[in-house]
Amino acid sequence: MASQSESSTTSQSVDPDLSSVDPEVLVEQVRPLVHLDTLENLLNHARANSLWPLTFGLACCAIEMMAVGASRFDLDRIGAGVFRPSARQADVMILAGTISRKMGPVIKTLWDQMPSPKWAIAMGGCTIDGGPFKYPGQYAIIEGADRIIPVDVYVPGCPPRPEALFAGILKLKEKIKAGETGYRRNPA
Amino acid sequence: MTELAGRVTSLDGISAADDDAVLANGCQHVYHSQSSAIRDAARLFRDSDYHLEHITCLDLRSDEGGGLRLSYQFNVHGTSDRHLLLVDLAPDAHAPTIVDIFRGADWYEREAFDMHGVVIDDHPDLRRLLMPEDYTGHPLLKDFADADPERHIMAAPMSEEDEGDG
Numbered sequence: 073m074a075s076q077s078e079s080s081t082t083s084q085s086v087d088p089d090l091s092s093v094d095p096e097v098l099v100e101q102v103r104p105l106v107h108l109d110t111l112e113n114l115l116n117h118a119r120a121n122s123l124w125p126l127t128f129g130l131a132c133c134a135i136e137m138m139a140v141g142a143s144r145f146d147l148d149r150i151g152a153g154v155f156r157p158s159a160r161q162a163d164v165m166i167l168a169g170t171i172s173r174k175m176g177p178v179i180k181t182l183w184d185q186m187p188s189p190k191w192a193i194a195m196g197g198c199t200i201d202g203g204p205f206k207y208p209g210q211y212a213i214i215e216g217a218d219r220i221i222p223v224d225v226y227v228p229g230c231p232p233r234p235e236a237l238f239a240g241i242l243k244l245k246e247k248i249k250a251g252e253t254g255y256r257r258n259p260a
Numbered sequence: 261m262t263e264l265a266g267r268v269t270s271l272d273g274i275s276a277a278d279d280d281a282v283l284a285n286g287c288q289h290v291y292h293s294q295s296s297a298i299r300d301a302a303r304l305f306r307d308s309d310y311h312l313e314h315i316t317c318l319d320l321r322s323d324e325g326g327g328l329r330l331s332y333q334f335n336v337h338g339t340s341d342r343h344l345l346l347v348d349l350a351p352d353a354h355a356p357t358i359v360d361i362f363r364g365a366d367w368y369e370r371e372a373f374d375m376h377g378v379v380i381d382d383h384p385d386l387r388r389l390l391m392p393e394d395y396t397g398h399p400l401l402k403d404f405a406d407a408d409p410e411r412h413i414m415a416a417p418m419s420e421e422d423e424g425d426g
């Protein structure tokens with residue numbers, strides 16, 4: 073009994089009155105006390121140089137994406153050629169092709185299953201705004217990948233040349249190295 | 261007229277189309293059929309070693325009238341002998357399944373149901389094929405209007421901030 077009442081007194085004595093504190097100041101105070109800037113840069117460098125894309129293609133653009141992975145263009149040169157068959161192992165989603173209405177929710181699920189930090193590249197006109205399949209009253213497609221998931225880099229073309237996708241991935245690497253940590257569940 | 265074509269036209273509810281239809285369709289044998297005769301014809305083709313090339317549906321409605329048309333094409337290996345069965349239906353009409361005769365008819369019939377709303381009687385698994393399962397309406401009908409164009413679509417493009425702490 074004695075210890076119980078003691079602990080309750082203790083907790084009362086350290087319990088600060090938060091109602092008078094500005095919420096913004098409070099948020100600032102509960103951020104990590106130590107931010108290792110150099111370590112974060114190092115991690116970003118590692119992330120940028122080992123992008124693991126999710127293995128899936130949606131339409132004709134996927135053929136160009138396969139060409140990028142094959143020997144002539146060779147995505148492994150920049151460390152992004154390890155296409156992963158599981159969303160749990162991937163950290164970049166290359167949306168290569170038309171997103172049909174039936175496929176949209178499936179892609180959203182896959183995106184949600186990818187661990188953060190994670191990035192998305194919209195490849196081709198279809199994933200930018202619906203491309204050639206966009207017309208008033210169309211019933212079949214989702215007009216742009218950014219209507220279901222957040223997109224980091226857009227690569228225009230129908231389909232984009234392999235060089236263009238390469239440029240898109242390099243652009244993403246730049247963004248990551250510059251500190252764009254990608255979508256995270258718990259932003260630091 | 262080949263011997264098989266003669267046997268098809270002798271079925272109840274099937275008649276040979278005129279030469280114009282033959283020219284327009286590029287098949288050597290074209291028939292008009294009642295929906296009640298589809299199964300008999302399919303059985304006849306199967307027993308003659310023909311295969312099902314396709315089933316497709318058209319919406320032929322115009323100011324002059326017209327309705328839906330199912331077309332069934334049956335081919336055979338070895339000769340260039342193609343048979344086309346045209347079945348005119350009212351919109352919202354039913355048609356019998358031929359899945360138990362030609363297994364490959366399964367997805368064609370589901371497509372006709374999904375896109376044109378033709379209800380296929382006795383189909384073992386009549387679900388939508390191309391549109392999401394919770395979709396309403398049949399997009400290839402001429403009077404189709406999308407009930408919910410924004411289905412599965414966010415109102416505006418999504419940015420990283422939109423996702424919040426999800």
Ligand code: SF4
Nearest residue numbers: 132133196197198231
């Ligand atoms: S953008 Fe062009 S090439 Fe790419 S998936 Fe769409 S239609 Fe095909």
